[in-house]
Amino acid sequence: MQSFRFSQQIQIRTGACTGGAMEKDGPLGAYLDAYDETGKFDGETWEESESRMLKKTIECAIEKAGKTKQEIDYLFCGDLLRQMTASSFGVKSLQIPVFGVYGACSTMGESLILASVLLEAGLAECVVAATSSHFATAEKEFRFPLSYGNQRPPCATWTVTGSGAAVLERGDGTNGIYVVAATPGKIVDYGITDKANMGACMAPAAVSTIATHLKDFGLSPDYYDKIVTGDLGAVGSEILLDLLKAEGYDISKQHMDCGMTIYDTKFQDVHSGGSGCGCAAVTLNGYILQNMQEGKWKRILFVPTGALLSTVSSNEGDSVPGIAHAVALEWKE
Amino acid sequence: MQSFRFSQQIQIRTGACTGGAMEKDGPLGAYLDAYDETGKFDGETWEESESRMLKKTIECAIEKAGKTKQEIDYLFCGDLLRQMTASSFGVKSLQIPVFGVYGACSTMGESLILASVLLEAGLAECVVAATSSHFATAEKEFRFPLSYGNQRPPCATWTVTGSGAAVLERGDGTNGIYVVAATPGKIVDYGITDKANMGACMAPAAVSTIATHLKDFGLSPDYYDKIVTGDLGAVGSEILLDLLKAEGYDISKQHMDCGMTIYDTKFQDVHSGGSGCGCAAVTLNGYILQNMQEGKWKRILFVPTGALLSTVSSNEGDSVPGIAHAVALEWKE
Numbered sequence: 305m306q307s308f309r310f311s312q313q314i315q316i317r318t319g320a321c322t323g324g325a326m327e328k329d330g331p332l333g334a335y336l337d338a339y340d341e342t343g344k345f346d347g348e349t350w351e352e353s354e355s356r357m358l359k360k361t362i363e364c365a366i367e368k369a370g371k372t373k374q375e376i377d378y379l380f381c382g383d384l385l386r387q388m389t390a391s392s393f394g395v396k397s398l399q400i401p402v403f404g405v406y407g408a409c410s411t412m413g414e415s416l417i418l419a420s421v422l423l424e425a426g427l428a429e430c431v432v433a434a435t436s437s438h439f440a441t442a443e444k445e446f447r448f449p450l451s452y453g454n455q456r457p458p459c460a461t462w463t464v465t466g467s468g469a470a471v472l473e474r475g476d477g478t479n480g481i482y483v484v485a486a487t488p489g490k491i492v493d494y495g496i497t498d499k500a501n502m503g504a505c506m507a508p509a510a511v512s513t514i515a516t517h518l519k520d521f522g523l524s525p526d527y528y529d530k531i532v533t534g535d536l537g538a539v540g541s542e543i544l545l546d547l548l549k550a551e552g553y554d555i556s557k558q559h560m561d562c563g564m565t566i567y568d569t570k571f572q573d574v575h576s577g578g579s580g581c582g583c584a585a586v587t588l589n590g591y592i593l594q595n596m597q598e599g600k601w602k603r604i605l606f607v608p609t610g611a612l613l614s615t616v617s618s619n620e621g622d623s624v625p626g627i628a629h630a631v632a633l634e635w636k637e
Numbered sequence: 638m639q640s641f642r643f644s645q646q647i648q649i650r651t652g653a654c655t656g657g658a659m660e661k662d663g664p665l666g667a668y669l670d671a672y673d674e675t676g677k678f679d680g681e682t683w684e685e686s687e688s689r690m691l692k693k694t695i696e697c698a699i700e701k702a703g704k705t706k707q708e709i710d711y712l713f714c715g716d717l718l719r720q721m722t723a724s725s726f727g728v729k730s731l732q733i734p735v736f737g738v739y740g741a742c743s744t745m746g747e748s749l750i751l752a753s754v755l756l757e758a759g760l761a762e763c764v765v766a767a768t769s770s771h772f773a774t775a776e777k778e779f780r781f782p783l784s785y786g787n788q789r790p791p792c793a794t795w796t797v798t799g800s801g802a803a804v805l806e807r808g809d810g811t812n813g814i815y816v817v818a819a820t821p822g823k824i825v826d827y828g829i830t831d832k833a834n835m836g837a838c839m840a841p842a843a844v845s846t847i848a849t850h851l852k853d854f855g856l857s858p859d860y861y862d863k864i865v866t867g868d869l870g871a872v873g874s875e876i877l878l879d880l881l882k883a884e885g886y887d888i889s890k891q892h893m894d895c896g897m898t899i900y901d902t903k904f905q906d907v908h909s910g911g912s913g914c915g916c917a918a919v920t921l922n923g924y925i926l927q928n929m930q931e932g933k934w935k936r937i938l939f940v941p942t943g944a945l946l947s948t949v950s951s952n953e954g955d956s957v958p959g960i961a962h963a964v965a966l967e968w969k970e
Contacts, residue, residue, distance in 0.1 A: 306734050308760040308761075311759075349953050351949060351950065351953065352953075378821060382737075382739065384720070385947065385949070386719030386720065386778075386947045386948070386949065387717070387719065387739070387741065387945065387946065387947035387950075388739050388945075389945065389946070389947045389949065389950045389955075392824060392945035392958055392960075393945075393950065393955065393958070395824065396824035396825075396826055396945075396958050399823050399824075400823065401639050401820075401821040401822060401823050402821070402822070402823065402824060402960070403738065403740075403747060403750075403751065403821060404715075404738060404739035404740050404747070405736065405737060405738055405739065406715065406720070406721050406737035406738065406739045407736075407737050408720065414736060414737070417736075418736065418751060418754075421751075421754055421755055421758050421760060422754055422758075424758040424760065425754050425755075425757040425758035426644075427641040427754060427757065428641075444949075445719075445949075487734075488711060488734040488735070488736060489734060489735070490732050490733065490734050490735065491725060491728065491729035491732075491735060492729075493729055612720065612721075612722065612725035612726075612729075613720065613722070614718065614719045614720035614722045615719070616684060616718070616719065616722065616777075616778075617684065617720075617722045617726065620682050620684065620685075622722075622726065625725055625726070625729050627725075627735070
C-alpha cells in the first residue's frame with residue numbers, strides 16, 4: 305500500500321508563517337505571524353532575503369510552541385533554489401541537525417511526512433518541518449531577473465513570497481491537530497512541456513495521490529472537510545476535478561487550492577493564482593491550522609503539489625513531471 | 638542527543654553501483670555492477686545520461702536483492718543538479734513513491750538514514766536509498782561546460798561519474814550488514830569562500846559529526862574498523878585529522894576517504910581526489926559493502942560530506958557551508 309497510518313499521536317504543536325506585501329494584502333494577510341512589505345527581510349540579495357525569511361519563520365514557530373531552539377531535535381526543510389541555498393544559508397546559524405528535502409512546491413508535504421515518521425519511530429522528541437519560496441528568487445531561478453520585466457501568460461501563477469514552519473511532537477491524542485496518515489507521491493508525467501502552465505503539469509500527480517489515498521483507506525471524499533491542493537491555480541484545479549471525476553471521485557465540494565486562496569485572483573494581478581513552496585506552507589501554517597484550532601474543520605487532506613523541472617531540463621525540451629504528497633490532519637478533542 | 642540508535646534490525650540487503658571510464662580504470666573498477674566508458678548511458682544530453690545511470694543502478698540493486706520494483710515501497714534519492722532533475726527524470730518511470738533528499742555530496746548518508754527511519758517506524762517493508770553524480774553535468778552546473786576546457790587548481794577534486802543504490806529491509810539480526818545508528822549533521826560554516834577547495838569547506842562539518850557521534854555513544858575511534866568520509870580529498874583529509882586531534886580524537890589509523898580511494902591519485906589526473914554524491918555512493922555500495930560481506934571489516938562509520946553552495950551563492954560572495962551525516966554499519970554474524 306502506498307499510504308500509511310501513524311500509530312503514535314503525532315501532534316502539530318503549532319505553525320507559523322510569514323510573507324511579503326502581496327501576501328499581506330491578500331485574503332490570508334491576517335494569518336501572517338510576520339511580514340515585510342519590501343520582501344527584503346533586511347537581506348542584501350534576494351537569496352539572502354529568502355534565507356532570512358525562512359529563519360524568522362522557524363524561530364517564530366519555535367517560540368509560539370513555547371520551545372527553545374535547543375529543544376528542537378531535527379529540522380526538515382527545502383526550497384526551490386538550485387542546491388537549496390535558501391534553506392542551507394537560512395538555517396545554518398540555528399545549529400539544529402538538518403535534513404534537506406526537495407519536492408518542488410510539494411516540499412511542505414514531504415517535510416511534514418518525514419518529520420512525522422521520525423517521531424513515529426521514537427527517534428526524536430520535537431521536530432520542525434519548514435519550507436519557503438520567494439517571488440524575486442524564483443523568477444530569477446526559473447525565468448528572468450525582475451528587472452527584465454518579462455510578461456507572463458494568463459495560465460502562469462505567481463510565486464508566493466512566504467515561508468511556513470510547523471513544530472511537531474508526540475501528543476496525548478487529545479485537544480490538538482494530529483498527523484494521522486500520509487500518502488507519499490509517485491512522479492507523474494503527462495508529457496506537458498509548457499513551463500508557464502504548472503497547474504496542468506502538476507494536476508495529474510495530485511489526482512494520482514488523492515485517488516490512491518482514498519482507495520488505500522476506503523474513504524469517500526466527504527470524509528474530509530477539505531481536500532487541499534498546493535498551487536494548481538485556476539487552470540490546474542479544473543483539470544484536477546475533471547480527472548478525479550473520471551476516476552470516480554467528485555471532490556468539487558471539498559476541494560480548496562492554496563494558490564486560489566492566498567491571493568484575491570480578481571483584484572490582485574496574479575493571473576492563475578499563487579504558487580511556490582511558500583504557497584501551501586503559508587496557507588497550511590496560518591489559515592488551515594487556525595481554522596482547525598477554531599473547530600471549523602476537523603479533517604483535512606493536505607496535498608501540496610510540485611513541478612519537477614529546472615531551466616536546464618526545460619531548455620533541453622524535457623516535459624515537466626509532477627509529484628504530490630498527501631498528509632491527513634485531524635483535530636482530536 | 639544528536640545521534641540515535643535503531644532498535645529494529647535494519648538490514649542493507651544489497652548495494653549496487655555504476656560508473657564511467659575513470660571509475661572503471663580506478664582502483665574500485667572491479668566493484669562496479671555496470672559501467673559505460675563514454676559516460677553517456679545512451680542519453681542524448683549529459684543530464685539524461687545521469688538520469689539513465691541512476692535508474693540502471695537502482696534497477697540493478699533491486700535485481701541483486703532478488704526483488705521486483707513492485708516490492709519496493711519507497712525510494713529516497715537526490716543529486717547535485719539544480720532542482721534535482723537527474724533524480725526526478727531518472728526514477729519517474731519506476732513508479733515507486735519517492736522522497737527527494739538533498740545534502741549535496743552527503744546525500745547517500747541522508748538517504749540511508751531516512752530509509753532506515755522509515756523501516757524503524759514499521760511504515761515500510763523494503764526501501765531503496767540512492768544517489769548519483771556525473772562529471773559532465775556537475776562541471777556544467779557548478780563551473781563551465783566541458784567544451785570550455787577550463788583549468789582546475791591542484792586543490793580541486795574530480796566529480797565522480799557514478800551512482801550507488803542500497804536496498805534496505807528488516808532483517809533477523811544475523812548474517813548481514815545492518816544500519817545500527819546514525820548522527821544527522823548540523824551545518825558548519827568556517828567562512829571559506831574558495832569553491833575550488835571543497836575539502837577545506839567540508840572538513841569542519843565532518844569533524845563536528847564524527848566527534849559528536851563518538852561522544853554521544855562514548856566510543857573511541859578504534860571501535861570502528863574504518864571511519865569513512867565522503868570526498869574530502871587530500872587537502873580536506875589533512876584538515877579533518879588535524880581538527881579532530883584538537884578535539885581529542887586521533888582517527889588517523891581508521892580514516893579512509895572515498896575521494897582518495899575511488900581514484901588512483903598518482904596515475905589518474907584528478908588533482909585532490911574524487912568528489913560528488915556518486916563518490917561516497919559508489920565506494921559504499923561497491924567496495925565497502927563487499928569488504929564487510931567478506932568479513933574484512935565488521936564496523937564502519939560512513940560519513941559522507943556535502944558542500945552546500947550554488948553558483949548563485951558563490952557569485953554573491955557567500956561562504957561554502959558544509960554538512961556531514963554519519964551512519965554506523967555493522968556486520969552481524
